Amino acid sequence: MATAISILPTQQLAVLNDAYRKAVARKRLKAACAAALFCAALVIAALGAEVxxxxxxxxxxxxxxxxxxxxxxxxxARVWTDFAEWFWGWKKWLRLLGETLLISYVGTLIGAVFAFVLNFFAAQNTSPAPWLRFTVRRLLEFARTVPGIVFALIFVIAFGLGPMAGVLALAIHSSGTLGKLFAEIVENADMKPVEGVRSTGASWLSCMRFAVLPQVLAGYASYALLRFEINVREASVMGFVGAGGIGQELVVAIRKFYYSDVSAILLTIVVTVFLIDISTGWVRGRLFGKETRR
Incomplete structure (x- = not known):
């Protein structure tokens, strides 16, 4: 069956084409202005940063x-021609790497616990009072704004060299970061179950426990696993200021110009991070479904 296509009069079609060309020209002009502003800002930033x-x-x-x-x-000779010489200190490095993993694990666990406690007060839809939400949010902002290595340096001065400084630094920084992420998950939760539980006369704590927590628990665990992976890298860097772990050995190798040791330690750290990334992704997929994998 043939379909008839109506053709606009020439004069009306010319008006529409002219309007279309003007709209395209305006769009291109806006894009060109945006690109020019971006380039100007980039140049100014480069000059300010002395690039x-x-x-x-x-x-x-x-x-x-x-x-x-x-x-x-x-x-x-190249390092890959003699792995025995390249990884001569593998026992020591693995022990220090294990220390780094423990620092990351304990720091992440403590940070996740504090974030779990505070996030309900920071979320807009679950905080009992505006002043409490404001206070908790500023506290979390401070914890995640100050770089973890700065906290590590402060704790090294206070408690001396060793893993304790790294654990405390990671715990504070992780609590700020996870607290923010946990609060955003809570703010996106469905509040109808909360209204239902509250209608029975339940307390605020019961509403959080039985109406909100079941919705957000999977997201909490997924973000905590992701944070653990990030903290492994953070703990390696914190070793530069004496906060324990393999980072201390890496900075010694750099300062003493033990070049092949630097590459061996770096490769060890990179492979470990790869394995942790794959493992945490697999765990998130098995526990919470494939959609939680990155």
């Missing part, structure tokens, strides 16, 4: 040559 492309290209060879050195053994 010098001449310096970058002049000394880029030093960057490349450093990677060449860390992939070379003392005898001049």
């Amino acid at each position: 010098n492309l001449r310096t970058l290209f002049t000394y880029f060879g030093n960057f490349v040559s450093y990677f060449d050195r860390i992939l070379t053994l003392e005898n001049g």
Whole structure:
């Protein structure tokens, strides 16, 4: 069956085409202005940050040559030609890596507990009072705004070198980050079950326990596992200021120019992070479904 297509009069069609061209021109002009503003802001930011492309290209060879050195053994051979020589300290490094993992685990666990306690007070739909929500949110902002390595440095000065400083630093920073994420999950929860539980005369704590928590528990666990993976990297860096773990050994190798040791330790850390990423993704998928995998 043939379908008739109506054709607009020439004059009306010309008006529509003209309006379309003007709309396209306005859109292109806006895009061009936005691109120009972006480029101008980028240039201003680069000048303010003293980014010098001449310096970058002049000394880029030093960057490349450093990677060449860390992939070379003392005898001049490449590191992959003699794994026994390359990973001569693997027992010590694995012990320190285990210490890093324990620091990350304990710090994440403590931070998750504090975040779990505070997030209900920080969420807009569950906080008992506006002043309490404001106070808790500012506290969480402070905990996650200050870099973890700064907390680690402070705790190293206070408690001395060792894993304790790293655990405390990770716990504070994780509580701020997870508290924010947990509160956002709670704010997206369905409040109808809360109204139903509250109608029975239940307390605020009972409403959180029986109406909100079952909805958000899977999200809590997923974010906590993701934070553990991040904290493994954080704990490695905190070792630079003496907060324990394999980071301390890495900074010693860097300072003493033990080039092949640097690459061996870095490879150990990278492989560990890869394995943790795969493992936590698998755990989240098995516990909460494939949609929780990144």
